[in-house]
Amino acid sequence: MLVSPKTIELREEAVPAAPPGGIVVRVRAALTDGTDLKTYRRGHPKMPMPTRFGHEFSGDVASVATGVTAFAVGDPVMCVHTAPCGQCYWCRNGQEELCEDLLSTMILGAYSDLIAVPQRVVERNCFHKPLDIGYAQAAFLEPLSCVVHSIELLAPVPGSTVAVIGNGGFGILHALLLQRRGVEALLFGRRPQRVALARELGLQSIDATASPIGDIIAERTGDRGVDAAIECTGSIEMWERAPSLVRRGGRVSFFAGLPAESRVSFDAARLHYDEVQLIAPFHFTPRDVRSAYELIASHALPLSALISDGYSLDRIAEAFRRLDTGDALKLLIEP
Ligand SMILES: [Zn+2]
Structure with a gap:
């Protein structure tokens, strides 16, 4: 208790x-x-x-x-x-x-x-x-169901590039599942042990303390921005920064929630003129749970x-x- x-x-x-x-x-x-x-x-x-x-x-x-x-x-x-x-x-x-x-x-x-x-x-x-x-x-059935749902809602196409911000358990699970779908996942995080662990798992694990995330993404994408960004840190600062990381027409997915009553603000021109879409996946459906079950049962992760x-x-x-x-x-x- x-x-x-x-x-x-x-x-x-x-x-x-x-x-x-x-x-x-x-x-x-x-x-x-x-x-x-x-x-x-x-x-x-x-x-x-x-x-x-x-x-x-x-x-x-x-x-x-x-x-x-x-x-x-x-x-x-x-x-x-x-x-x-x-x-x-x-x-x-x-x-x-x-x-x-x-x-x-x-x-x-x-x-x-x-x-x-x-x-x-x-x-x-x-x-x-x-x-x-x-x-x-x-x-892992429950956390994996959440991640399956998140990726179903985002529906990234194979070959696209998605930034996952935050390399805790949920960030790593996102990157693993994206990679399985043929999506290039760039996983950003700060704690050195987690950066190293993700690298051992074969992920593109990037130390977010080395230089600003925006600079690393600009360099990787020829200044275009990633096709989508998934926010897995649950910090107001990263929620507000995430729309600047995606390309024109890109999507931002707020996976990690913020404390009740939190307010965030975004640059309206960036959202409108660059057609940036914001989504915020929550929880899962029985279909997501079955998909997660099948991933676990097949030793996929x-x-x-x-x-x-x-x-x-x-x-x-x-x-x-x-x-x-x-x-x-x-x-x-x-x-
Ligand atoms: Zn109901």
Whole structure:
């Protein structure tokens, strides 16, 4: 439980019962991500403290509700923490990521032994974990779904050049997926270990402290600018700078959100006369989750390389203190 910013407490709780039509999963692997770290640092408007947290996980089915036939006790499973209702305006019009009822069944509490998964998630966003996929890799289903959705929305054409700003876990996943689609991905970041890691993964990993990103892009593209830029740092400064990095007619995708109430400003002439398009992908659809599942199941991505270290659940406070220093990409929590 996150009881207040930067204070995590382990608590004993009753074993959860499977919700109607749902299952309970014994967590085998949970991952940390940027949202968890932000929540740890300053709380989250949708998660009043004390709150359970953690939302990237995989495990084994511990119990099932009456009538559940798709999964049985003992099955290894991987799922995401939400599923759309399928009935609201947005669901009926192909934008399930914006489902008005998305949060009502959101699961939190992957940093625990057991987690209850509601019917809607079981029916739409839960998969049998292939036996040759580790639990830690399977726990990438949720972050990878977000990245699949982001790239689907941007729809870059093969052969185009896309700048990915920020080389945290999400930036690296974007660059890996873009590269798979035949897109030239220029991945910018500051921390030397991450620049080196991305390079080891075969990415065009560029040290953003060497010279201004705009200069590097101008040099690489003959002053034209990249076809698209994906903002993965979540800083106001980079949001505002991103439109200057793309070519005339280019697109900017704001993947990383900003704190509530943030305001950003852009040069209107740049947007209008150069026809620069701004998009801001959010969350994912069941189709994106299936694509992410297929990527994981086919061993398409070097996911283990993104895990800096592993911790047992009783050392989770230590894990978050370390994340807070910026000295780790993603940490694996194993109950
Ligand atoms: Zn809906």
